Structure formats: structure tokens, C-alpha cells
Amino acid sequence: MRTSELYASAPVRATLGRALRPGGEKLTRRMLELAGPLRSALALDAGCGCGASLVLLEEYGARAVGLDLNAGFLRESSGRKLKVARADLAELPLPDGCADLILCECVWNLTDKERVLAEFLRVLRPGGVLALADIYARGYRAGEWPVRCCFAQATDLQTVMEQVAGAGFEIDVVEEHTELLKKTAADFVFRHGSLHGFWQAVTGDPDLAVAACEASKAARPGLFLMMAYSGGK
Amino acid sequence: MSLVFLPEDMNWRCEPCGVPLEPGKVELAYLGQVFHVELPVCPKCGAAFVYEELALGRIFEVEQLLEDK
Numbered sequence: 001m002r003t004s005e006l007y008a009s010a011p012v013r014a015t016l017g018r019a020l021r022p023g024g025e026k027l028t029r030r031m032l033e034l035a036g037p038l039r040s041a042l043a044l045d046a047g048c049g050c051g052a053s054l055v056l057l058e059e060y061g062a063r064a065v066g067l068d069l070n071a072g073f074l075r076e077s078s079g080r081k082l083k084v085a086r087a088d089l090a091e092l093p094l095p096d097g098c099a100d101l102i103l104c105e106c107v108w109n110l111t112d113k114e115r116v117l118a119e120f121l122r123v124l125r126p127g128g129v130l131a132l133a134d135i136y137a138r139g140y141r142a143g144e145w146p147v148r149c150c151f152a153q154a155t156d157l158q159t160v161m162e163q164v165a166g167a168g169f170e171i172d173v174v175e176e177h178t179e180l181l182k183k184t185a186a187d188f189v190f191r192h193g194s195l196h197g198f199w200q201a202v203t204g205d206p207d208l209a210v211a212a213c214e215a216s217k218a219a220r221p222g223l224f225l226m227m228a229y230s231g232g233k
Numbered sequence: 234m235s236l237v238f239l240p241e242d243m244n245w246r247c248e249p250c251g252v253p254l255e256p257g258k259v260e261l262a263y264l265g266q267v268f269h270v271e272l273p274v275c276p277k278c279g280a281a282f283v284y285e286e287l288a289l290g291r292i293f294e295v296e297q298l299l300e301d302k
Contacts (some may be wrong), residue, residue, distance in 0.1 A: 189291055
């Protein structure tokens with residue numbers, strides 16, 4: 001089995017719960033604190049999943065809207081009176097300059113990255129904030145990932161910064177949060193006996209599991225947080 | 234939620250206290266990370282028993298991972 005939705009697989013969901021990403025609420029809260037006062041701000045959660053961060057955005061006083069391609073996740077979030085819609089992040093169904101904040105957590109690597117950054121820039125008001133968290137590669141590995149997932153399109157952090165700045169954003173903060181990713185990987189090991197056991201549970205294929213372990217060892221995935229502004233602060 | 238790690242043979246006793254071990258909640262901490270698990274614990278002194286298979290398997294791999302090895 002090859003999956004484009006590692007985050008949606010049963011082994012991942014059993015460990016991560018509603019947040020669907022390493023770091024959970026802790027990383028989201030850190031980004032919302034860095035974003036500054038959010039009362040009445042229009043905040044888009046780009047790739048909102050089951051809506052865990054939408055609940056936090058509302059807690060911070062923002063008017064939160066979530067978009068995701070996964071209809072199943074949106075259905076899960078619908079019981080909580082959250083404003084969500086199904087959409088491709090490369091074609092946001094939103095007018096120019098409408099959003100004060102875009103939150104994008106461990107989703108960007110799964111998208112057409114440059115098109116999505118261009119859409120984020122279009123939809124943010126001048127001075128609006130992009131809060132981006134995702135996997136990056138701390139090591140080097142050539143070739144395709146054996147399992148299509150959020151690691152597959154991850155690059156080194158310098159490339160991430162060049163892409164974000166190249167799209168027209170002004171980068172304000174970059175933080176390293178790899179410890180949170182390691183904690184998640186360790187939780188997978190405890191639950192599945194080993195990382196190989198985890199990848200086997202995800203892929204159902206022992207050879208793919210070996211290949212995924214080797215790829216991970218070479219790429220040495222890390223987790224970053226970035227705050228970037230549209231058109232200056 | 235704690236993951237439960239009990240040996241197949243739970244017929245273990247705490248030698249100093251002389252009482253049988255019972256399943257109990259334990260916090261494992263390493264390099265700033267905390268994991269909540271259920272292990273055999275002495276109900277009298279609170280000592281937890283990490284059996285060999287767990288120590289050389291899951292716990293060893295987690296240590297390597299947290300040490301970035």
C-alpha cells in the first residue's frame with residue numbers, strides 16, 4: 001500500500017488523536033502567541049483536518065475558518081459548529097487580502113508548495129501573518145521516498161526559507177522544534193515495538209517498512225516553526 | 234492514555250519487600266521527554282520492574298531516537 005495520507009492512517013491517528021501532527025496543541029499555541037493579539041482577527045487554518053486548531057483559534061478570540069481537502073475530517077469537525085469547507089489550498093476560495101492570519105501546520109509539504117505560498121500571499125492582508133510549521137530534512141537523501149507522505153517533499157530549512165522569502169514574505173521568526181517530532185516518533189516506537197513496526201502498520205508491507213526506516217535515517221526529519229509577514233509588519 | 238507493558242509471566246516479587254508485583258502507572262523520563270506506561274510495580278515501595286525484552290527493545294530504540302543516533 002502506498003499512501004498520500006500518512007497522517008490519516010490508523011496507526012498515526014491512534015497516537016496523535018485529533019491534532020494529526022507532531023507537537024499537537026503545544027506547537028499551535030506557540031504560533032498563536034507569536035502571532036500577537038487575535039481578537040476578531042480573520043484566521044484561516046489551511047489544512048484544518050478535524051478542526052483541533054480551529055477550536056484554539058476561537059479560544060484566542062479569532063474568527064476562524066478552516067479549509068481541507070479531506071471530506072472525512074471535515075465531517076468529524078462539523079459536530080462542533082466550526083466554519084469549514086472543502087478546498088484545494090492551491091486555489092483558495094477566498095478574496096484577496098481578507099485574512100489576518102494563515103495557520104498551516106504540517107500540510108504544506110503535501111501540497112504544490114510554490115502555488116500554495118502564492119495563494120497564501122494573495123489572501124493575506126498587507127501585514128498579515130503566515131504561521132507555518134512542517135517537517136524539514138536535517139540530513140540528505142537522494143531519490144523518492146518509498147512511502148508518499150509529508151516527509152517526501154521536505155527540504156532542508158535553508159530551502160524552506162528561500163521559498164517563503166521568494167514568494168514575497170518577510171520572515172520574522174524561525175524556530176526549531178525537532179524535539180516534538182522525536183517525541184512523536186518515540187510514541188510510535190512504544191506503541192508498535194519499533195519504527196519498523198510503525199511503518200509496517202502504516203504500509204502493510206515489510207519491505208516498504210525497511211525502506212521507510214532507511215529513508216528516515218538518511219533524511220533525519222526535523223520540525224520547524226516559521227512566522228512570516230505579508231508585505232512587511 | 235498509558236500503554237501497558239507487562240511480562241507474559243507476572244509471577245515476580247519485590248525482593249526487599251517480599252510482595253508480588255502488580256500492574257501500576259509509571260512515568261518514564263529521558264532527555265526531557267516523558268512517557269506514561271503501565272509496568273509491574275511493587276505496591277509497597279513503588280519500585281517498577283523494566284523487564285529485559287522491554288529494556289532491550291522499545292526502550293533502547295526510544296533512547297537512540299531521542300539521542301539522535
